[in-house]
Amino acid sequence: MxxxxxxxxxxxxxxxxxxxxxxxxxxxxxxxxxxxxxxxxxxxxxxxxxxxxxxxxxxxxxxxxxxxxxxxxxxxxxxxxxxxxxxxxxxxxxxxxxxxxxxxxxxxxxxxxxxxxxxxxxxxxxxxxxxxxxxxxxxxxxxxxxxxxxxxxxxxxxxxxxxxxxxxxxxxxxxxxxxxxxxxxxxxxxxxxxxxxxxxxxxxxxxxxxxxxxxxxxxxxxxxxxxxxxxxxxxxxxxxxxxxxxFDAGRFEAFQALLDRWGDPELIAIKRGATDAVGGTVSTRHAQGARRVADAQARYLRGEIIEAAIGDEQDEAAGVHA
Structure with a gap:
């Protein structure tokens, strides 16, 4: 292997x-x-x-x-x-x-x-x-x-x-x-x-x-x-x-693989429901954000349509552009 x-x-x-x-x-x-x-x-x-x-x-x-x-x-x-x-x-x-x-x-x-x-x-x-x-x-x-x-x-x-x-x-x-x-x-x-x-x-x-x-x-x-x-x-x-x-499930899965390899294990665990606790260096804000992402992704994966405008996300992007 x-x-x-x-x-x-x-x-x-x-x-x-x-x-x-x-x-x-x-x-x-x-x-x-x-x-x-x-x-x-x-x-x-x-x-x-x-x-x-x-x-x-x-x-x-x-x-x-x-x-x-x-x-x-x-x-x-x-x-x-x-x-x-x-x-x-x-x-x-x-x-x-x-x-x-x-x-x-x-x-x-x-x-x-x-x-x-x-x-x-x-x-x-x-x-x-x-x-x-x-x-x-x-x-x-x-x-x-x-x-x-x-x-x-x-x-x-x-x-x-x-x-x-x-x-x-x-x-x-x-x-x-x-x-x-x-x-x-x-x-x-x-x-x-x-x-x-x-x-x-x-x-x-x-x-x-x-x-x-x-x-x-x-x-x-x-x-x-x-x-x-x-x-x-x-x-x-x-x-x-x-x-x-x-919604492209292939793109979704491709990034999840990158997240598993290069993401914060604590945030991944919170997002996937493995833990509800905030420990280590994970802030409450980032833990809450991980849960919100999980909820949004679950709705997309279920095929629900989210009626929200996709605007210019430069405020998020300016850190390293999201």
Missing amino acids: TQPLIGADAVAALLAEALADPGTAWSLGSFGAIAEFMRDPGEPVSKLPDGRMGMATARGAIALAPVPELRPVAYETPVASGWTQAVALCLPEASCAMGRRGVVTELGPDRDAARAEDRDSILFDLGLDLLAVDACVRAHDPEAVACLRAGVGRPLFEPGNPVGPRLVALSPHRVFLARIGRVEVYAPIPGPGGTSPEGPHTHVLPKLLRSGRTHAATTPIPAGWVPCAGIHPAHPYKDMMGQRIA
Whole structure:
């Protein structure tokens, strides 16, 4: 019988399987600032030229360089429409920190860009002062570079900073960086009142950033760990854009297997009715959430129709996007 992979080999296998599946989306970011990578089935992809795990499309790229401390945490959280699901890619709080810059900062040519043609473009940190992620933009056009340089040394949202008002019009590449890799987004930034495009995109939400959180309070991340990215396998009742689809039992069972392998055993036991007690490090909030998820899943599995809108779950997603 084949023995299960353990340690770094198991994590590498998890990442490789997720990258191979066009139905799986990715996120990299923090609470209030997140970059998402996804691709369509059959969409042309290019391998990365330097051996990193990942791929590039015409709309974006993902490049992973997992470190030994990387810990996947599979979880589900309740929402009005039922539940979200993801595998958070976490690092110890003591070793996850990135630049922590609080002002727009020029970083020079992006020599680690996913595509070779982007490596002479200039990278700028937007100065959001996030713990585990540097939210950056990258530009090659002289006008865009000049505008970004005019904002260097100032907070992005400071009145008078020329970068903020012109960022949408310039639509530079967005490049979000963490210790385990990067997500790049090439699609234009939607204008005021616009919606996120299908495919790779980013969200920067100042109201959520002001909380200083690394993830949503409803996301059950173990103490001492910080999510910096996430894997988002195909959801049982919605597509990648959050639109409702017919309940897919195969998708449901696939994530339950990931939950068994990478989830919190105490929360799984509570969800499945093996225990009513809250013990160990499980909070009352997360225990209640597990029970709510169990109730919602039972209704879907019985074939009941839940009349609830599937809205934009960015508040949940901002931890590692659910």
